[in-house]
Amino acid sequence: DIQMTQSPSSLSASVGDRVTITCQASQGISNYLNWYQQKPGKAPKLLIYDASNLETGVPSRFSGSGSGTDFTFTISSLQPEDIARYYCQQYDNLPPTFGGGTTVEIK
Amino acid sequence: QVQLQESGPGLVKPSETLSLTCTVSGYSIGSGYYWGWIRQPPGKGLEWIGSIYHSGTTYYNPSLKSQVSISLDTSKNQFSLKLSSVTAADTAVYYCAKSQTLFGVAIIGAFDVWGQGTMVNVSS
Numbered sequence: 001d002i003q004m005t006q007s008p009s010s011l012s013a014s015v016g017d018r019v020t021i022t023c024q025a026s027q028g029i030s031n032y033l034n035w036y037q038q039k040p041g042k043a044p045k046l047l048i049y050d051a052s053n054l055e056t057g058v059p060s061r062f063s064g065s066g067s068g069t070d071f072t073f074t075i076s077s078l079q080p081e082d083i084a085r086y087y088c089q090q091y092d093n094l095p096p097t098f099g100g101g102t103t104v105e106i107k
Numbered sequence: 108q109v110q111l112q113e114s115g116p117g118l119v120k121p122s123e124t125l126s127l128t129c130t131v132s133g134y135s136i137g138s139g140y141y142w143g144w145i146r147q148p149p150g151k152g153l154e155w156i157g158s159i160y161h162s163g164t165t166y167y168n169p170s171l172k173s174q175v176s177i178s179l180d181t182s183k184n185q186f187s188l189k190l191s192s193v194t195a196a197d198t199a200v201y202y203c204a205k206s207q208t209l210f211g212v213a214i215i216g217a218f219d220v221w222g223q224g225t226m227v228n229v230s231s
Contacts, residue, residue, distance in 0.1 A: 034207075034217055043202055043221035044153065050209065055219070087153060089217070095168040096216030098153040 002026050002090050006099035012107045019075040021102045023088035028068045032092035035064050035073045038101075039084045047086075048073065080106060109133040111203050111222035118228050119197075125190040125227055129203030130183070137161050137181035141206035141215045144177060144188045146199040147224075154199075158206065158215050159186055166215060193229045200224040 003026035013019050023033070031051040036044035046055045048064035051071055061076045075082055083106055088099040115127035129142070136142060143158035157167035159177045167175045176189040190197060204218035 032217075043224050044218075045221075046207070046219045049207060049217065049219070089153070091214055091216035094166060094216060095170075096155045098155075100152050 001095055002093055002097050004088055004090055004097050004099040006088055006102050008102060010103040012105045013078050014107045015078055017078045019078050019104060021073040021086055023071040023099050025069045025090055029090045029092035031067045032090055033071050034089045036087045037084045109205055109220050113203050113222045113225040117226060119193055120231050121194055121229055122192055125193050127188045127201055128185050129222060130185050136184055140213050142186045143204045143218060145202045145204060148199045195229050198229045200226050
């Protein structure tokens with residue numbers, strides 16, 4: 001299985017701050033990577049697909065980049081409603097696998 | 108707009124079979140896409156269980172393959188999960204989900220619409 005390593009596991013930032021999360025795959029996955037947002041008690045919500053494409057309806061402050069094994073997810077200006085846990089997920093190989101998640105909190 | 112809703116018992120005894128159903132609205136499941144199950148133990152991460160193509164072909168996580176069965180019921184627009192010989196380790200929120208498409212091709216391991224999830228406890 002492809003292992004997805006996310007860092008940090010949690011972070012605290014102020015409203016308006018730029019927030020960056022990284023995800024590393026144990027082998028190359030081209031750009032077959034999703035980023036999800038999960039709020040407490042809710043299902044994951046797809047934000048970014050194909051590593052850098054914004055899902056319809058998702059605010060433009062969210063972005064993604066990377067290819068191969070190293071990927072980055074960025075919130076350009078953190079908003080209070082962005083408090084959640086974020087997961088990366090590869091879909092290059094079966095089984096699809098998820099990163100361990102990053103909890104984003106407001107400082 | 109495609110919507111998914113999980114249903115099934117919230118409590119299952121150890122060694123028994125967990126059975127869940129996902130009811131889909133807004134799309135006929137026999138027409139396309141992969142339909143998948145993902146679970147999340149309390150306080151932990153996400154694990155793909157398996158997916159079924161609209162034709163009925165199934166794909167399972169090798170770590171669960173001996174326990175898992177996924178099926179389609181196009182007449183009811185539902186797909187189902189059965190997980191046999193459960194233990195406490197199978198306690199989790201279970202989600203059903205629809206596959207994404209990229210350039211018109213359904214992607215088996217990527218999901219763009221999820222159900223709200225249903226909590227299943229395995230306990231005697």
